[in-house]
Amino acid sequence: MTLMSIVEASRRALADEMRRDPTVWALGEDLRRGGVFQQYKGLQAEFGPARVCDTPISEAAIMGAAVGAAMCGTRPVIETRYLDFTLCAADELVNQAAKARYMFGGQARVPIVVRQPTGLWMNCAAQHSQSLEAWWAHMPGLVALAPATPADSYAMLKAAIRCDDPVILLEHKELWGVTGEVEEGEPDARLGQARICRSGSDVTIVAWSATVAVCLEAAEALARDRIGAEVIDLRCIWPWDQETILASTAKTKRLLVVHEAVLAAGFGAEIAASVAEATGARVKRLGSPRIPVPFSPALEAAFRRTPEEVAAAALGLAS
Amino acid sequence: MDDAQPLRPNAPAADRLLAHYRTMARIRAFENAAERLYNEKRIPGFVHLSTGQEAIPAGVCANLERTDQITSTHRGHGHTIAKGGDVRAMMLELFGRAGGYCQGKGGSMHIADFSIGMLGANGVVAAGMPIAVGAAHAAKLLGRGTVVACFFGDGAVNRGPFLESLNWAAVYKLPVLFVCEDNRWAATTPSASMTAGPGIAARAEALGVRTASCDGNDVAAVDDLAGELVRKVRAGGGPLFMIARTYRWSGHTSADLGGYRNPDEVARAKGDDPLVRTRAQLVELGVAAGELEATVAAAESEIADAVAAAERAPQPRLEDALGEVQDIGAPRFARRMRQ
Numbered sequence: 001m002t003l004m005s006i007v008e009a010s011r012r013a014l015a016d017e018m019r020r021d022p023t024v025w026a027l028g029e030d031l032r033r034g035g036v037f038q039q040y041k042g043l044q045a046e047f048g049p050a051r052v053c054d055t056p057i058s059e060a061a062i063m064g065a066a067v068g069a070a071m072c073g074t075r076p077v078i079e080t081r082y083l084d085f086t087l088c089a090a091d092e093l094v095n096q097a098a099k100a101r102y103m104f105g106g107q108a109r110v111p112i113v114v115r116q117p118t119g120l121w122m123n124c125a126a127q128h129s130q131s132l133e134a135w136w137a138h139m140p141g142l143v144a145l146a147p148a149t150p151a152d153s154y155a156m157l158k159a160a161i162r163c164d165d166p167v168i169l170l171e172h173k174e175l176w177g178v179t180g181e182v183e184e185g186e187p188d189a190r191l192g193q194a195r196i197c198r199s200g201s202d203v204t205i206v207a208w209s210a211t212v213a214v215c216l217e218a219a220e221a222l223a224r225d226r227i228g229a230e231v232i233d234l235r236c237i238w239p240w241d242q243e244t245i246l247a248s249t250a251k252t253k254r255l256l257v258v259h260e261a262v263l264a265a266g267f268g269a270e271i272a273a274s275v276a277e278a279t280g281a282r283v284k285r286l287g288s289p290r291i292p293v294p295f296s297p298a299l300e301a302a303f304r305r306t307p308e309e310v311a312a313a314a315l316g317l318a319s
Numbered sequence: 320m321d322d323a324q325p326l327r328p329n330a331p332a333a334d335r336l337l338a339h340y341r342t343m344a345r346i347r348a349f350e351n352a353a354e355r356l357y358n359e360k361r362i363p364g365f366v367h368l369s370t371g372q373e374a375i376p377a378g379v380c381a382n383l384e385r386t387d388q389i390t391s392t393h394r395g396h397g398h399t400i401a402k403g404g405d406v407r408a409m410m411l412e413l414f415g416r417a418g419g420y421c422q423g424k425g426g427s428m429h430i431a432d433f434s435i436g437m438l439g440a441n442g443v444v445a446a447g448m449p450i451a452v453g454a455a456h457a458a459k460l461l462g463r464g465t466v467v468a469c470f471f472g473d474g475a476v477n478r479g480p481f482l483e484s485l486n487w488a489a490v491y492k493l494p495v496l497f498v499c500e501d502n503r504w505a506a507t508t509p510s511a512s513m514t515a516g517p518g519i520a521a522r523a524e525a526l527g528v529r530t531a532s533c534d535g536n537d538v539a540a541v542d543d544l545a546g547e548l549v550r551k552v553r554a555g556g557g558p559l560f561m562i563a564r565t566y567r568w569s570g571h572t573s574a575d576l577g578g579y580r581n582p583d584e585v586a587r588a589k590g591d592d593p594l595v596r597t598r599a600q601l602v603e604l605g606v607a608a609g610e611l612e613a614t615v616a617a618a619e620s621e622i623a624d625a626v627a628a629a630e631r632a633p634q635p636r637l638e639d640a641l642g643e644v645q646d647i648g649a650p651r652f653a654r655r656m657r658q
Contacts, residue, residue, distance in 0.1 A: 068452060073461060192648060
């Protein structure tokens with residue numbers, strides 16, 4: 001086990017996979033200088049410009065070329081700076097990558113990893129701050145992962161590269177500097193499995209990515225009020241771990257789902273509805289108002305779920 | 320599968336031309352059958368017919384090896400046949416039957432045959448272009464030495480991926496032959512009315528991609544030009560771009576009677592039938608009329624057999640709708656469909 005940041009964990013994961021498998025390569029914008037967040041630092045020096053391949057600012061061609069290259073025996077890792085810019089490649093991601101295997105009757109596989117730096121960071125406003133996991137969950141053919149720890153970042157990027165499906169890797173921009181112990185080598189990424197971060201018997205709180213830490217802080221406050229909150233890091237948006245959440249909710253009879261994304265038609269709705277249908281538990285969701293992400297810190301706060309807010313919602317459910 | 324093999328470059332002119340004629344006759348027979356089947360409501364959905372454009376895939380693909388690759392368009396039946404595809408598997412797919420190229424999941428617009436490097440028709444205009452660039456990039460990374468022929472229409476030049484793909488291919492000197500089938504119509508809009516500037520060639524040249532054009536209804540001219548360009552692309556000189564001028568006989572889809580076009584324009588185009596032209600050239604080269612008739616008859620019979628086979632083929636099972644989506648997080652068959 002080694003203590004490292006998420007940015008370092010993800011850099012090492014890619015480097016390890018590139019050493020192991022010569023068909024793995026990265027392509028995208030600004031790799032030459034290590035990527036916007038230095039998550040590719042030093043890789044071009046080690047692997048050369050053919051395998052750490054700088055591209056023009058051409059998101060449609062980056063995604064489309066990755067689809068073509070993936071169908072022809074390579075495993076591309078795609079970099080387009082910010083999640084928001086992958087929307088310039090919506091056709092290539094949604095109509096091509098996600099559907100090629102199905103449309104062609106199983107003849108093709110599209111083993112790409114689409115890295116999507118996600119969420120709020122440095123007041124980057126409406127076009128650099130979105131959380132769109134619900135879009136990817138809605139799209140048959142895609143896998144969507146949302147690691148919240150260095151260990152998960154490392155294991156999930158490696159698993160994503162080895163996966164034959166197109167994988168969206170949601171990497172929250174405010175988490176790059178978070179440090180933690182990482183088991184390097186061949187850790188089990190446990191795709192599709194949630195992680196119970198804290199046990200409790202009164203209310204189940206489900207979150208992912210940067211919101212997990214907010215909910216853990218809320219759980220501390222709830223504990224002071226003698227409310228036992230079970231906090232679950234969902235880890236994988238699709239497939240999501242119904243079993244763990246249903247089991248927890250069967251115990252607590254109450255479910256709160258919290259996310260940074262817009263509340264309306266957010267992924268929390270899917271979880272809450274599934275749990276309510278299956279168990280009849282009381283459910284509640286917290287998310288952001290249906291507005292673009294604003295610039296001013298005073299306004300951006302509308303997108304930040306606070307521990308107080310989470311605790312209050314949990315308390316409301318539990319009472 | 321003879322058609323998948325490149326013709327001998329030194330084949331006597333008549334042999335080579337006769338092989339092109341055979342490919343074109345098979346495409347024509349397939350398109351005629353598809354049109355009839357649509358009109359008789361024997362196949363679901365729509366088809367985009369390439370009738371009148373047969374010389375381009377025939378002439379281009381005759382210069383490709385089996386291991387070379389192509390990307391195609393929504394109007395892709397001819398590309399598949401010319402690359403050496405199986406007309407029976409394609410016809411089964413048009414009928415949506417099990418055993419079709421895509422097991423009934425794709426239909427006409429998503430025909431693919433990865434075993435012969437046919438990387439897919441595509442329902443989205445210009446979408447095959449970055450895929451072709453990526454296939455070429457992979458070929459270069461893996462040192463395969465193959466080339467990719469990227470078919471697209473004149474409508475595609477107004478989409479962003481056209482620019483992005485040409486630019487990228489030129490920057491990395493990728494082995495792509497861009498083949499613009501200029502049939503003058505972008506869906507139901509005349510391309511010229513919606514394409515600014517001096518034209519398609521100028522756009523490619525502006526990105527540093529050299530262009531050449533030919534009469535796309537003259538299969539020998541297409542063959543000559545494609546042969547020269549494929550050799551250069553294979554030699555590693557980077558992407559090249561050919562424009563083959565042709566005309567789309569049918570409407571945009573089989574449901575579109577094309578009434579928005581001037582009937583004289585359509586009649587003139589049909590008077591420039593690439594099969595009739597090739598036939599006249601072959602007669603001049605001394606090929607017997609009987610041999611030409613036999614070629615057409617064989618093509619029609621092959622397609623009729625494919626139709627008969629498709630009508631006999633079983634329907635896919637409903638539970639197969641849930642297959643081949645993904646490995647991780649796949650739909651749960653057994654529970655939802657088999658109870």
